[in-house]
């Protein structure tokens with residue numbers, strides 16, 4: 512799926528510079544300074560750069576375990592973990608679709624979002640099944656065929 516050279520390119524561009532974007536990379540998100548920066552490589556692999564926490568390591572190991580479980584209509588993508596200069600870069604396939612927030616029209620900052628997640632995709636039941644506790648609607652991509660793919664297994 513991914514490769515060490517691309518993990519290095521992603522890692523070396525924490526600020527989404529023009530150089531990297533003009534060479535076919537896309538910048539998916541970066542929330543706050545020091546939080547994960549996320550890129551899509553020219554070959555459609557997602558690279559998540561984690562410069563201060565154990566999140567990438569935890570997610571990679573969770574993905575190995577959880578992908579052995581089967582829940583109808585749900586999917587856990589495979590991941591790879593690259594070490595670059597003592598930090599970790601998590602690779603996973605780019606999932607086509609829209610977030611569950613968009614699919615179901617859930618506003619993540621609404622006080623009713625949890626209730627809606629419960630009603631629309633049985634959030635707590637799925638969390639119990641996979642032993643997760645942050646299955647909000649932006650951690651799920653709904654594929655065009657309706658499969659719900661959990662793209663963030665972080666706690």
Ligand SMILES: Nc1ncnc2c1ncn2[C@@H]1O[C@H](COP(=O)(O)OP(=O)(O)OP(=O)(O)O)[C@@H](O)[C@H]1O
Nearest residue numbers: 539540547557603604605606610649650652662663
């Ligand atoms: N593999 C993927 N395929 C498609 N889109 C993705 C993928 N991974 C992440 N995204 C998109 O990027 C957004 C952020 O990803 P992710 O949840 O991993 O980041 P985060 O910064 O750890 O978020 P948070 O800590 O708020 O849960 C997701 O909501 C989703 O829209």
Ligand SMILES: [Mg+2]
Nearest residue numbers: 649650662663
């Ligand atoms: Mg997330």
